[in-house]
Amino acid sequence: MSAPESPREVALSFRDASAVRDGRAIWSEGTFDVPAGSVVAVIGANGSGKTTLVQMILGLIPVASGEVSVFGNSPGEDNDLIGYVPQHYAATAGEAVRGIDAVLLGLTGHRWGFARTTAAQRELAYQTLAALDADGFADRRLSTLSGGQRQRVAIAEAMVGGPRMLILDEPLAALDIGSQRETVLLLAKLHRELGLTIIVVAHDLNPLLPILNSAIYLLDGHAHHAPIGSVVDDELLTHLYGAPIQVAHTPQGELYMRSVL
């Protein structure tokens, strides 16, 4: 079972991969390639193993069987290639640091030994914040920022090392509709300008649909990957979430999904 020659570089390659957690099989038979530069949703019901999949890509849990590679490397081999935005960003220590401190740590936090932050590092951190329209509040404590502002700082922290892939865990979950829209526009910009591969774990696909190319979906204990057009399907989503879901089309040709009571 070899993948057909792809003209594009492969960002994620899964070959009959399976995940086991605390001795329990989570999902298996994941065989797919995600081309570099894709915007991909990771969807599945609660407990289907979305977080496990992300942790596997980051190399935090082992691949139970089969193979997974990230830009041709084993997971965890070169995590500088990945920027990660967790779901609960700086939930507890937000009082102690400013946005700029968090972004600087994204750049230098993995270095051992004592070294002063250089002017060039500081400059790069501010530039990254500015590129994400986050420089206006870079010098404020994280605890004083709104959810949307904090999300920008989190993305700046993930981006400052110059990754090729951005993984976001439920980036829209705690945001109001306006901030959700701004975050999606920001992701679209990063994708457009830098050709980033973007992996988004999400429950609500609707706000992301305009920018998604494909989705990894975890269904019946198996991991699949398909173009977004074929994933946004009444039958598939109804099966996936175990609740009746209808895909609707607006007159403008946009898709959205809704649950049916």
Place this chain on the structure above:
Amino acid sequence: MRTGFATVGYQPNWLEILDSAFMRNAMIGGTIVALAAGVIGYFVVVRQSAFAAHALAHIGLPGATGAVLLGLSPVFGLGVFCVAGAMLISVLGQRASERDVVTGTVLAFATGLGLFFNSLATKSSSTMTNVLFGNLLAITGEQLMVFAALLAVVAITVGVVYRPLLYSSINSAVAQAKGIPVGALSLVFIVLLALTVTMAIQAVGTLLLFALVITPAATAIALTPRPALAMAISTGLAVACVWLGLIASAMFNAPPSFLIVTIVTAVWLVVWLRHRGSHRNEPAPHC
């Protein structure tokens, strides 16, 4: 009722007292303790591990009273129990949901054990008081050597792990995703905390430990969100409060622990009230 307060009062010869050998030892010892506590305290506050610090201080009690029973140095017993307790809490309490229960249970058992050891030895009740409330004025030259060595260990280790420890303290999920060994750093941190607690118990005691390990750091964080500056302020504040406490104790013949705690608390209160006030005036978050 003048007699009840007979020993407390202004002592005109306080400069001579300050110049005495025991006071010099207290100054040096207090300074070493404050340096370690100021830095480690920053991480305690950021990592929200005040409860672990509190527990370690109690876990030291059976170590100190047990060591006296065996004819060993109380500081040695303190150190062994604190470090062993730190590792125990760290290993048993890996799940966040269980950590408080594990810590609390170990804390209570250790305190009980300390009481039991103390009851076995008739002469050790002064050890018990010293461990509970600290006694800077009883620090010996030998202990100073031990303190200096412990401070060196703490300083060198923090120098090596500074950024990864700070990163995993502030943002552990992202640090882990970057490949930083968050679990190992957590163990390193709690052992450093145990060494610091071992020293701080000697200065301010188990019951007043937070005065050096939590309050100066919390005060510093209220003053500035810059991590390195906050650590410097926290350390400076801890040192200054220990000195002022010792001087005041020479002037008024009151226990230094009490005076140190009082000064630290007063500074914290002023800063905290100002900080809260300034927060209220900041523009409301918007996006």
